[in-house]
Amino acid sequence: MNDEERYKIIDNNYADLLIDERIINDIQTIYTDASFNRINQRYSIAYIPAEDLSSNIIYSFGYEIIPKCYGLMSITGYESLERAQLNYTPDIDYTGEGVLVGFIDTGIDYMNPAFQYEDNSSRIVSIWDQTIESENEYPEGFYYGTEYRREQIDTALRNSNPLSIVPSIDEIGHGTRLAGIAGGSYNSDNGFIGVSPNVEFAVVKLKPAKAYLKDFFFIPEDALCYQENDIMLGINYLVQIARELKRPIAICLGLGSSQGAHHGDGIFNNFLSDMGNQIGISFIVAAGNEGAMGRHYFGEITPTIGYNDVELNIGNEIGFFMEFWGNGPNLFSVDIFSPTGEFIGRVPTFLVQRTTIQFEYINTILNVDNTLSESSLGDQFILFRFRNPQSGTWRFRVYGVGDILSSFHIWLPINDWISQDTYFVDSNPYTTITAPGNEATVLTVTAYDSESLNLYYNASKGFTKNNRPKPDIAAPGVNILAPIINNQYAWSTGTSVAAAYTTGIVAMLFEWGIIRENYPSISSAKIRIMLASGAYRFPDILYPNPDWGFGILDFNNSIIVARRE
Structure with a gap:
């Protein structure tokens, strides 16, 4: 990548591909004008003309090459603040001093006093706003967006028109909310304080997903959606800032996607695994809010019956996608029936070939891509993409091949990308x-109500598809007071809220371990083990648990466990 090619990063006429370094030559042979932007030694982003992108790319290189789409994992209410719970922090003297917290999200309202010291200077060390283009003010080596350092932010805060100097804003408020929960300054008027009020912040404001990608997956034009590759580059940026300042960093990912096999493999997961084993870096990830939404189906097929009928109610949709993942080594075929019971077509069983099939029914067009996944599990993967689907209950008869019990999963898109009338x-x-x-090394956080001790109703549940225990921990995530845009405060709910809360706790662990030199080699993987080992567990629940993980977050006991070891 160079300055002459960097326009492709933001140009909607160019498609982004996530590629393994081993196939760069193959990409260059097919797409002679492709440009490449390296993520690390293993992976790069290729930029090709969007008009050249088709489902044949899945046929040629597999599904992983297409960046996955991510959405936000919390909701905000604007009712009376008397309903909100005040943020609770352990009764200890750790406040995140000397630690960075990083957010890759919708940005941050840097003018909010929650992110300022008492002298009104900023607690934010840097903002990379991927949405603001500039000639040469992007972070070195990243080639897009604009970077604002603390000196510029402080200058803006002293100016009567701050946005004339640092025009980065958080229009949505999600990033502001999460950053405030993790480490916001004390606000006496609202009785608010963040979990670790002495941390400093590094922030990435994500650019929206490109239009071609949203069109490919039929994601509504006005839906909030972000690309996997922009998130990965955001992580690189935050780690670069932490290394420059020689600080540990807790990175909160309050975004999520229902795409992929749900077993923690793949390019993004491998990238996180490599990062997560480094000292002084931790990833805290929202578990998701999909548990009660009706968007996952699990089926088993016994040899005596030979098939499993899946019923999908489709509401008023312009289009949507659906992912079928069969558990290897079994193979599957699928018969498709319309709401009137009419047979539309069959997705056949195969062994080595990849196929793309198009069915047409009335005004409905259904594209089907059928392949084996790239993972070591050898799972069969089928991508269904509906355009103008007829409303009603569709039926998919899934056949298993062979004389052993076979099983499969199907996932629909996350909330806001389809209507609530589309469900299994x-x-x-x-x-x-x-x-x-x-992913194994990240700290995956679910949400519970710290007053009622009930799990958040919509919280996603484990385990992973290959039966790895997830989530890892449960943290407060229901009716948590948080700063939002325009210097207001509101209660917030969701697993990203719980992840932000836990990010503040992880900052305390970094202060204890690295800043105070009690555990200088602490990493994301080790923090995950510490918090899981020290969690509070209900006596009548078996752990690890697909709802609660290893239990409820308990900072004090986690320190005791770490000292004992």
Whole structure:
């Protein structure tokens, strides 16, 4: 990548591909004008003309090459603040001093006093706003957006028109909310304080997903949607800032996706795994809010019956996608029936070939891509993409091949990308942890109500598709007071809220371990083990648990466990 090519990063006429370094030559042979932007030694982003992108790319290189789409994992209410719970922090003297917290999200309202010291200077060390283009003010080596350092932010705060100097804003408020929960300054008027009020912040404001990608997956034009590759580059940026300042960093990912096999493999997951084993870096990930939404189906096929009928109620949709993942080594075929019972077509069983099939029924067009996944599990993967689907209950008869019990999963898109009237009639709330929460080394956080001690109703549930225990921990995530845009405060709910709360706790662990030199080699993987080992567990629940993980977050006991070891 160079300055002459960097326009492709933001140009909607160019498609982004996530590629393994080993296939760069193959990409260059097919797409002679492709440009490449390296993520690390293993992976790069290729930019090709969007008009050249088709489902044949899945046929040629597999599904992983297409960046997955991510959405936000919390909701905000604007009712009376008397309903909100005040943020609770352990009765200890740790406040996150000397630690960075990083957010890759919708940005941050840097003018909010929650992110300022008492002298009104900023606690934010840097903002990379991917949405603001500039000639040469992007972070070195990243080639797009604009970077604002603390000196510029402080200058803006002293100016009568701050946005004339640092025009980065958080229009949505999600990033502001999460950052405030993790480490916001004390606000006496609202009785608010963040979990670790002495941390400093590094922030990435994500650019929206490109139009071609949203069109490919039939994601509504006005839906909030972000690309996997922009998130990965955001992580690189935050780690670069932490290394420059020689600080540990707790990175909160309050985004999620229902795409992928839900077993923690793949390019993004491998990237996180490599990062998560480094000292002084931790990833705290929202488990997702998909548990009660009816968007996951799990089926088993016995040899005596030979098939499993899946009923999908489709509401008023312009289009949507659906992912079928069969558990290897079994193979599957699928018969498709319309709401009137008419047979539309069959997705055949295969062994080595990849196929793309198009069915037409009335005004409905259904594209089907059938392949074996790239993972070591050898799972069969089928991508269904509906355009103008007829409303009503569709039926998919899934056949298993062979004389052993076979099983499969189907996932629909996350909330806000389809209507609540589209759901599986016999849905399954488990195996609904959103990506990247299924990755082994990240700390995956579910949400509970700290007053009632009930799990958040919509919280996604584990385990992973290959039965790895997830989530890892449960943290407060229901009716948590948080700063939002325009210097207001409101209660917030969701697993990203719980992840932000836990990010503040992880900052305390970094202060204890690295800043105070009690555990200088602490990493994301080790923090995950510490918090899981020290969690509070109900005596009548078996752990690890697909709802609660290893239990409720308990900072004090986690320190005791770490000292004992």
